[in-house]
Amino acid sequence: MHSKKIFVAIAGCMVLMATALPANAFSPFKVSSIKVEGLRQVSRDAVNQYLTIHTGETISPQDTNSMLEGIYDSGLFETVELMKDGSTVIVIVKERPVISEISIQGIKSKREVNEILRDTQVIQGYMYDPGKIEKALELIERHYLAKGNFNISISSSTKESKSGIDLTVSIYEGDEAKVKEISFTGNKAFSAKELKSSIIHGTTSFISWYTKTDRYAREKLLADVEALRSYYLDRGYVNVQVDSAQVSLSPDKKKIFINFKMTEGVQYFFGNMKLSGDMVTEKEKLQVLLNEYIKQGDVFSRKKISEVKVAMEKVLGAQGYSKAEVRLDFVPDEINRTVNIDFYIVSNVKVMVRNINFKGNNLTKDSVLRRNVAQQEATWISTDLLEFGREAIERHGYSKNVSVKTDDVLGYNDVVDVTYNVEEQKSTKFSAGIQYSSADKLILNLGAEMVNFMGTGKDIDFVFERSKSFSNYSFGFFNPDFYGDNVGMGYRLYYNKSELSKASNVFDYTSNNKGANVFWSLPLSRYNSLILSLAYDKTRLSFTNAPQPVEISNFVISEGELFKEWSATLQFKHNSQDKYIFPTKGTYQSLSLKYAVPWSDLKYYKLDYELSWNKPVYKNIVFNAGTTLGYANRYGNTKYYPFYKNYYTGGADSIRGFEDRSLGPKDSQGREAGGNLLINLRTSFSTPPPFSDQGSSIRLSAFVEAGQVYDTIVKTRTVNGVTTNRNPSGIRSSVGVALKWYTPLGIPLEFALAKPIIKRPGDQLRVPSFSFGMVFN
Structure with missing residues (x-):
């Protein structure tokens, strides 16, 4: 306040000194030069931009007032004086001190407060201005009041230092007031309960720690007013008016009472x-x-x-x-x-597309993105095709948050350029070191699934895995545009050795399997494609001297232990999901038929179906329903279906809450044998957890899973002369919660807690399950 009084005195009296000429007593004169004295931190150029009189111009007593005001209003100086020395004007200033340090105390999250300080130019290195600090504190208080912190207390203090002024802003947030009651006045057509369901604010409940609906905010209140109008307008009340939204506080300022007053009108x-x-x-x-x-x-x-x-x-x-x-x-x-x-x-004008451009693709080549875009250059625009291109780019997994916009070409109102803005995401999934699963425990691995390898759009994957129950080595390559027009070709080489008895309660045998396949992908429509695969496979079985279950000994006697197999697989795929990871809408379906050709040692076929359907149901919550079905059988002179190709279920990838591969038929020795018919069903609700955002790589889910494996070929087993049904009685089911995270390296990590709700005596249970790393198919 002291500096303000000086300014008033100077601005009011306008004393020009040095020649003892009082204000308004000197004659106008031509300024030969202007000197500025007292500058330390502020540059002369900074002062010049506030001068209203310049060298060579004539100054009169009336001009001094505006000159003083202009320099003082810059906020750079505490005092400003003008003096005259002959034809020279001397400006004498006293600089404000510089803010050398800003400290914010009393709160954890300081981002919003720092933004307010920056917006009001209370910044380290800037001039200390009490007026700006006062304004900043007022805005900070308003910010907290708008959030419901009605017990907010804010103060500031300063301390002189060698380099300037150290500023401390102390904030006591107080307890955040919670919405205690929401009431309505004037509502006749709809009850208070119905109206409450339409607005954001809500009273405290057992889930408000997550929804935060009981936390008051001015922005939310304005949104509630519009939500109420929309609720009535969508139900015929075209003249509805929300006359007021009154907010009142309890004496201790901890409870908020909201009342909406409205005039409904009549229904149209x-x-x-x-x-x-x-x-x-x-x-x-x-x-x-x-x-x-x-x-x-x-x-x-x-x-x-x-x-x-x-x-x-x-x-x-x-x-x-x-x-x-x-x-x-x-x-x-x-x-x-x-x-x-x-x-x-x-209609306005019919629009032509000139160029299609891509931005943000630092790795991916334009040609890779372009082949996903159905819209062509030099053709009439189709907003439908533009949107399909956006979805297709995002669905392939190497880009996220894809947006599309059109810009008019200069000089034309019927020609536009189309730009797809992409945000590239990590599409290479590495797995190196150690994995863990409930069944196999530690798994040593080295592998990678490289979608869009080096930005070429080609996919490469390899894996080297070893655990106590299996060894898996494979290499795969796929070019989705090998023949052009999105007609792709790929191949895979693999070697597998499995001893499932070391991780599950199955019969002790070893399977050595190696082979190769080549496959082609043909697009049928926007979301549909057809895949044809031809494969050669060689399998050798080996057994210990332990007595074999009847089911296995019968197979070995009839079919042998070494098998060479040629097979063809035809697969139909539908994929309208909006995202590669954590889709929020759309459907994925796959139907495949694998057929071992007649000249193979074993003649069989497999029919598999997979479905995953996603739909957003409320805000960030996504509902998913899915199923995995499988049926296999032998044909021709093959008497028994190969037991080592049986389906298994139970565990992390199917029905959590049960041991891996533990469900289904048992062999004559009481061990899990798998079957030729698989039924798995699942539903879930998933959402980003409260500590993350919608675009995060973490999802919290609640799920229900059910399923079973059956043997429709060998339906009975004989133990000690007693023949019983091999197939289990009824399905098994579980409910639970899971947290899944795709790490920055693209490696999925999941922790689940599941409780079996349909179970039978003898079922092997596992309530918690934990896994990380990738599964290569």
Whole structure:
């Protein structure tokens, strides 16, 4: 305040000294030079930009007032004086001290406070200005009050140092007030319970620690007002008004009471629907679309109107009219309580695409991204094709948060350039060192799954794994555009050795398997493709001297221990999922038939089906339903289906809560034998945990899983002369929660707690399960 008084005195009296000439007593004179005295930190150039009189100009007593004000208002100086020495004007200033250090005390998260200090120019290295600090403290207080911290206390203190002023901002947040009660006044059509379900704020409940709905915020209150209006507008109340949203506090400022006062009006219905304007597409097509959403006599709904408007503009955009608008003309009929609507089509111009560009792809080549984009250059634009291209790029896994925009070409209103902005993500999944699973315990491995290798779009994977129950070595290559037009080709070489009895309760035998396959991928449509695979496989079985189960000894006697196999696999795939990792919507389906050809040593076939369906249900919560089904059998002169190709279930990859591979038929020695029929079902709700955001690589899920394995070929077993049914009675099921994280190296880590809810005596249970690393198929 002291500096302000000096300014007033100087600005009011306007004393020009050095020649003892009082203000308004000197005659105007031409300024020959201007000197500035007292500068330390501030440069002369910084002062010059605030001078209102310059060398060579004439100064009068009236000019001194504006000159002083201009320099002082810069905020750089505590005091400013003007003196005259002949024709020289001397500016004498006293600089404000510099803020040498800023310390914020009393809070953990300082990001928002620091942003407010920066916005008000209270910054280390800037001039100390009490006015700006006062303004910053006021804005900080408003910020906390808007969040519901009504017991907030903020203060500041300063300390002189050698380099300037050390500023300390002390903040006591106080207890955050919680919403205790939400009430409504004037609501007749809907109950308070119904209205509460439409707004963001809520009272404290057992899940509010997660939803945070009981935490007050000014922004949320404004959103609640609009949410209430939308709720009524979607139910026919076109004249609804939310007159006020009153917030009151308890005496201790810890409880918040919110009351919404409204005037509902009367309910309206849809009247006549009319299509007019530029019919650049078939009117019947738009009429059918309109009838799908709105029918005369239905309750008026702003949401339905918005949906049909977007759908119409999408149809127009798919036919080249990306700038088309559907304008709405509402004509209320108060007597009949109906609203007649004219959907007026403004087609504007048909738009041509000049160039398609990509930004953000530092690794991936443009050509790799371009082959996923159905829109072509030098053709009419299709917003439908643009969106499909965006989804296709993201679905392939090497990019995320893909967006598409159009920019007008300079000088043309009917030509645009299309730009896809991509954010590349780590598409190489490494696995090196040690993995862990509930069944195999430690697994030594070295492997990588390199999708989009070196930005070429080609996929390479290799793995070298060893555990107590298996050894797995393989190398695979796939070029998804080998023949052009997204027709791909790939191959795989592999060697496997398994001794499952070391990790599961199965019969003790060793399987040595090596082979190769080559496969081709043919796109059928946007989301569908066909894959053909030809493979050669050689398998050798070896046994210990221990007595063999009847099921295995019968197979060995009939078929032998060494098998050479030629097979063909035909697979149909559908993938409309929006993301490669943690999809939020869309469907993945796979149906495959593997057929061992007649000249193979073993003649059999396998039919497999997999489904995963995703749908967002509430905010960041995604519902997933899926199934894995499998059926296999022998044909021709092969008497027994090869037991080592049986399906197994139970464990981390199928039904958590049970030991790995523990469910299904038992052999004559009581060990797990697997079967030729697999049924697995699963549902889950997943969401990013509270400590992460929607785009994070972590998901928390609650799941229900069920399934079983059956043998439809050898249905009975004989033990000590007693024949019993080999197949288990009924399915098994579990419920649980899981936390899954894709590490920065792309390695998935999962921890699950599962509780079997359908089980039988003798089932092997495992409530907690933990795994990390990749599974290479």
